[in-house]
Amino acid sequence: MQISLQVNGQARSVDVEPDTPLLWTLREHLGLIGTKFGCGVAMCGACMVHVDGQRAFACQTPASVLEGRSVDTIEGLSDGEEDHPIQRAWIEEQVPQCGYCQPGMMMSALDLLQSNPSPTREEIVTHMNTNLCRCGTYPRVVRAIERAAGEMGA
Amino acid sequence: MNRPIDLDRRDFLKAGAGLTFAIPLTSKLAGCVSAVDPQAEGIRVENAYVQLMADNSCTIFAPPCEMGNGSFTAVPVIAAEEMDVDWSLVNLEFSPAIDELYANPTPWVHGNMLTIGSTAVMAYYPIVRRAGAQIRKTLLQLAADLWGVPAAELRTEPSRVVHAASGRSLTYGEVAARGIVPDSLPEVDDTELKDPAEFRLIGSEGLQRADTPDKVRGEPVYSIDTRLPGMLYSTAKRGPFFNRRPVSVNEDEVLAIPGVIAVTELDDGAVAVTARTYEAALKGERALNIQWSNAVADASYDSATDLAGLVDVADDLSVEGYDVGDYLGESGDSAVQALQAAEAVFERRYQADFLYHAQLEPLNAVANVTDNGRRLELWAGTQGPSQCIGTAAEVLGISRENVTLHRSFLGGGFGRRAVRDHDWAMDAVRLSKLHGAPVKSIWSRESDVASGRFKPISAQLIRATETEDGLIGAYHQRIVSDAPLRYVDSERWELGHHVPQIAAPELMHSPYAAITDYKGEFVQVESDVRVAAMRSVGNLPTTFARESFVDEFAREKGVDPLEFRIRMSAGHDETIHLLEKVAEMSNWGNRPGLGCVLGEEHFALVAEIDLEDSGEIVTRRVWVAMNAGVIVHPDNADNQIAGAVIQHLGAALRERISFTEGRVDQSNYFDYQIVRMAQAPEVEVYFEPSHEPPRQVADGGARSIVPAVANALHDLAGVRLRHLPLNAERVLAALA
Numbered sequence: 001m002q003i004s005l006q007v008n009g010q011a012r013s014v015d016v017e018p019d020t021p022l023l024w025t026l027r028e029h030l031g032l033i034g035t036k037f038g039c040g041v042a043m044c045g046a047c048m049v050h051v052d053g054q055r056a057f058a059c060q061t062p063a064s065v066l067e068g069r070s071v072d073t074i075e076g077l078s079d080g081e082e083d084h085p086i087q088r089a090w091i092e093e094q095v096p097q098c099g100y101c102q103p104g105m106m107m108s109a110l111d112l113l114q115s116n117p118s119p120t121r122e123e124i125v126t127h128m129n130t131n132l133c134r135c136g137t138y139p140r141v142v143r144a145i146e147r148a149a150g151e152m153g154a
Numbered sequence: 155m156n157r158p159i160d161l162d163r164r165d166f167l168k169a170g171a172g173l174t175f176a177i178p179l180t181s182k183l184a185g186c187v188s189a190v191d192p193q194a195e196g197i198r199v200e201n202a203y204v205q206l207m208a209d210n211s212c213t214i215f216a217p218p219c220e221m222g223n224g225s226f227t228a229v230p231v232i233a234a235e236e237m238d239v240d241w242s243l244v245n246l247e248f249s250p251a252i253d254e255l256y257a258n259p260t261p262w263v264h265g266n267m268l269t270i271g272s273t274a275v276m277a278y279y280p281i282v283r284r285a286g287a288q289i290r291k292t293l294l295q296l297a298a299d300l301w302g303v304p305a306a307e308l309r310t311e312p313s314r315v316v317h318a319a320s321g322r323s324l325t326y327g328e329v330a331a332r333g334i335v336p337d338s339l340p341e342v343d344d345t346e347l348k349d350p351a352e353f354r355l356i357g358s359e360g361l362q363r364a365d366t367p368d369k370v371r372g373e374p375v376y377s378i379d380t381r382l383p384g385m386l387y388s389t390a391k392r393g394p395f396f397n398r399r400p401v402s403v404n405e406d407e408v409l410a411i412p413g414v415i416a417v418t419e420l421d422d423g424a425v426a427v428t429a430r431t432y433e434a435a436l437k438g439e440r441a442l443n444i445q446w447s448n449a450v451a452d453a454s455y456d457s458a459t460d461l462a463g464l465v466d467v468a469d470d471l472s473v474e475g476y477d478v479g480d481y482l483g484e485s486g487d488s489a490v491q492a493l494q495a496a497e498a499v500f501e502r503r504y505q506a507d508f509l510y511h512a513q514l515e516p517l518n519a520v521a522n523v524t525d526n527g528r529r530l531e532l533w534a535g536t537q538g539p540s541q542c543i544g545t546a547a548e549v550l551g552i553s554r555e556n557v558t559l560h561r562s563f564l565g566g567g568f569g570r571r572a573v574r575d576h577d578w579a580m581d582a583v584r585l586s587k588l589h590g591a592p593v594k595s596i597w598s599r600e601s602d603v604a605s606g607r608f609k610p611i612s613a614q615l616i617r618a619t620e621t622e623d624g625l626i627g628a629y630h631q632r633i634v635s636d637a638p639l640r641y642v643d644s645e646r647w648e649l650g651h652h653v654p655q656i657a658a659p660e661l662m663h664s665p666y667a668a669i670t671d672y673k674g675e676f677v678q679v680e681s682d683v684r685v686a687a688m689r690s691v692g693n694l695p696t697t698f699a700r701e702s703f704v705d706e707f708a709r710e711k712g713v714d715p716l717e718f719r720i721r722m723s724a725g726h727d728e729t730i731h732l733l734e735k736v737a738e739m740s741n742w743g744n745r746p747g748l749g750c751v752l753g754e755e756h757f758a759l760v761a762e763i764d765l766e767d768s769g770e771i772v773t774r775r776v777w778v779a780m781n782a783g784v785i786v787h788p789d790n791a792d793n794q795i796a797g798a799v800i801q802h803l804g805a806a807l808r809e810r811i812s813f814t815e816g817r818v819d820q821s822n823y824f825d826y827q828i829v830r831m832a833q834a835p836e837v838e839v840y841f842e843p844s845h846e847p848p849r850q851v852a853d854g855g856a857r858s859i860v861p862a863v864a865n866a867l868h869d870l871a872g873v874r875l876r877h878l879p880l881n882a883e884r885v886l887a888a889l890a
Contacts, residue, residue: 036378
């Protein structure tokens, strides 16, 4: 089926099967490879994107529900010139090791900070528990979110 | 093996001549080797690790892979330090995959370019220091010739040569551009290296990893991100055990799925589904119904029964294993004799279940076989790039020179991507040849779990005698397990004379000074379960058993377990210092729920836990005191230790692979449960300041978290669990 949607603010049209997960639509049909495949069953969060401004597992979002919707990915996080405060915080705290889970982590973090600009540590952990990191960078993810919250609130 | 690297420029050029180096797909593909043209315009001074350009910029080559370890930054930092280059002028590239120039010098790596066992910084440190120093020495001599002054009067500042007496200075680029570069660069001996007290870059707190910006911007740095025009997609399923083949496949049913173009039995017995899209390939995989060879016999395999059998073997001392001390020329006979003569023997048994790597980036590769099967371009995240090239060349029956490997970053390795046969990458190679088109092969998570290469199950028996002072005197630790190396790399297995090092390195000696009569023994058992090296390999179960045992011994004697470890370390001042340090950091002993571990002579750890009514252990905080020698990149070293502690914590809490009726019971992250953020403790790491050469960091002891949790559980709840993982079910059973 042909669907039309907004991806990172741009109108895109793509021809995929109705049950094709947004993950593969983004990665292989639209070439936006920043969104990662980890498990395919909403257990790791590597594919986290935003649909209409709220986080969603791209692996669980079929094309059939995407007509006219707005999708944001890691590629749209920066304004094209400067890194987003979340990206800056991630660099400042030197969060990534292998880095594969981090785009999903950052999209989850953005979702949190949009609804809760100054989350407590407990709120951060509860919200971010959707996202797995096998390298064990969790303490730095928490610190980066706290840093980004400070910067975005300032 | 420790083969000295040849730093001679002409030899480097010779080695480079005729080799095909990879061209990156896009300039953004930061993980890839870019064109390394030895005659490139602008290069003025170079050896195998450094190319200095006339414009004062500089490229440093990193042989290790980058899978989160940070060696892509840390190893070049070592060269930059000795070269005294301005770090902001340095470009980083992966080195080409040439064993002769870039093999990991660790003896047991046997001359391969493998990034394994947390060895990269430690192993490359001496070589890369000399490589950097050689460039600096060359530049000093060139400047001395230019100015007509003795080289001894010159010094360097970052990327500048300075003659203080005359107030003259030139950039490295200027010196190299104006000077007459010799064909052969001067030798450097160790006395010409910097005094570590003078290091500017090594040990610098503010140093950042070079790979971070691309990773947080979602740039295409992993092999799975590669896209080629006309590319097909594949996934594959394998039999439940090693060397199984499909007997029947419901091919027609799968081929009927729109987009699926082929169902193929590959040479290694895998069944691959190839499709025009990956989503179609996945549908095909789910629809596959395969009857595997040996199915009737395999259906009787049950990992709990297998492990019970290993426990019996561990108990049966008439089954003699390999005396691990033989590798070092130290027999364990005296320990056995002392145990035979002893009136009382303290004895315990420990077990561990299978573990799965669970790296976040699924196994994948992109292959493009062209020229009627005579050429291959391959994108694969591998811990062994030279082995990957060699295996691909064998699979296609072509020469290595016709294989171009793009070295991507790895979305986690942990040993899974260090297997010589590169099973996952060869799927893409075989299918690209078959279809005459580029193929991206991605194993689904379910496929990876079902046919994983696991850290083997193990059973252990530890026996010890007590000295007059109440310490452990003679000590015998015996592990019964498979030897992963026989599956991982048969060549290294042969070269190492079947020394089961990969199964039991920690068994070679005891970290405790008090243990004078020591025997480490490895009893190899084999099954058809695929096994592999996995982070800390055999050290995780062996450290778990030893440190649980030492704790049990201490508590039975009524001695504080940390104090007991200090007493056991009499004469090892450094070890005692680290134990005292970690006691101080953790405020040891003032509350229940603390467990301590001496992981190695240089590594002490304390964990603090709580226990929920559900039986779940909650790890609150972890403290580490470690002496890893020179810490090249302190912030990354901290991240590596904290991360490895959190990763290994999963082996203590919930991670386990089990087989029932010949099938792996788990299938994805919901039933193979790695540590999530809510379970991750804060980890405070102390590195003892040191000018000694670097040691392993992550694999230097972080596994100690596993026995620390077991010891803390005993401290808190009075129960001793001796079977990994210490999951809620087992905790509740012990408490009942």
